[in-house]
Every structure is written in structure tokens, then in C-alpha cells.
Amino acid sequence: MARSYWLMKSEPDVFGIDHLERAPGRTTAWDGVRNYQARNHMRAMRLGDGVLFYHSNADPLAVVGSMVVTKEAYADPTQFDPDSPYFDPKATPDQPRWSLVEVTLEQRFARPVLRETLAATPGLESMELLRRGSRLSVIPITESEWRIIHDLI
DNA sequence: GCCAACGTTGGC
DNA sequence: GCCAACGTTGGC
Numbered sequence A: 001m002a003r004s005y006w007l008m009k010s011e012p013d014v015f016g017i018d019h020l021e022r023a024p025g026r027t028t029a030w031d032g033v034r035n036y037q038a039r040n041h042m043r044a045m046r047l048g049d050g051v052l053f054y055h056s057n058a059d060p061l062a063v064v065g066s067m068v069v070t071k072e073a074y075a076d077p078t079q080f081d082p083d084s085p086y087f088d089p090k091a092t093p094d095q096p097r098w099s100l101v102e103v104t105l106e107q108r109f110a111r112p113v114l115r116e117t118l119a120a121t122p123g124l125e126s127m128e129l130l131r132r133g134s135r136l137s138v139i140p141i142t143e144s145e146w147r148i149i150h151d152l153i
Numbered sequence B, C: 001g002c003c004a005a006c007g008t009t010g011g012c
Helices: A017-022 A036-043 A114-118 A142-150
Strands: A005-008 A027-029 A050-055 A060-077 A101-112 A138-141
Touching: A005 A142, A017 A050, A017 A060, A017 A101, A036 A101, A036 A138, A050 A101, A050 A142, A101 A114
Parallel strands: A005 A050
Antiparallel strands: A005 A138, A027 A101, A050 A060, A060 A101
8 A cells, every 4th residue: 555645734833843843752643623624634544654744824834844644543532621622512432523643753844845935836736735715734645746845845 | 904715503 | 405604714
């Protein structure tokens, strides 16, 4: 089975590459995703898949590193926690709605790859990330896009 | 701060 | 099942 590639967004004020770098084992559970399409993408992730880390709502907007999937999808525990901002009263442990994966930092890019650079790079024109109004936070990318972006570091 | 683009909710 | 109203995301 071939490796697949993905891109995940996070706001650095909430959880950025700095947080991931300091996390135990440079690993985190990617919790709080509350969009069905994004959730389904996470459920399709397999061990070893590559994931780009993108800073949204940030300055600069950029891909800041690469991660690897180190645990496949399971129920996001924050959906059951009434004190969590991600609490979902309609979710139960028997009938969970939301999933997460665990990812481990592979490489923090020496220099962030800016959104404007992506937008100006041939071969990346059809990236969902660059589509006007795109809000999806977990996005599949092609192997070619993965490779081109690594060449931009 | 603005607003486009969606996703969700709820009345009917 | 439709769709208007509303809320959120996120670039600019």
C-alpha cells in the first residue's frame, strides 16, 4: 500500500509547531476537528503517511514542517468532556462522532514555506489549500505536491 | 475589521 | 426535504 500525503491546518496561537516540538516524543493527538469531511480524511490516514503542518490565521501563513502518522484514527476524547471547548453533547462513547489521529514531528522546516510561495509555484495550482474560501482543515495532497513543497524548503 | 464561502440548525 | 438564518473559518 502506497504512502499517502496530507496537509493539516492549525492556528499557532492555539497549537503551533512550537507546541509540537516541545510535546513529549514530539507527538500529539490532533484533537478538536469538528468537520465531517476533515474527520473522514483523518479516518483514511494510515501509519506512516506524511502530513504537512500549516499555520492558519497566522503571520506568516506557511507550511512549517512535516509530520508522520504514528497512530491511526480513534475516538477524540474531547467530544465527551463537558469542560472542553470541543465537547459534543450528541456524542457518546458508544456512538462517537469525532476522530483524531496521532502525529509525530518529522522535520521542522529550516524556513517556513510561505503561502505566497506556494501560490506562485508551478505544480501547486490545484491545491485545495489555495482555493479561495477553502476552510477544510485536513486536506489530501498528491505525492507530487508533497515533493514540490519539500523542494521549496 | 471585512467579508466570502461554507457548514449547521431548525422551522415549516 | 427545503431553505433561510446564523455561526464559523480564515485570507486579505
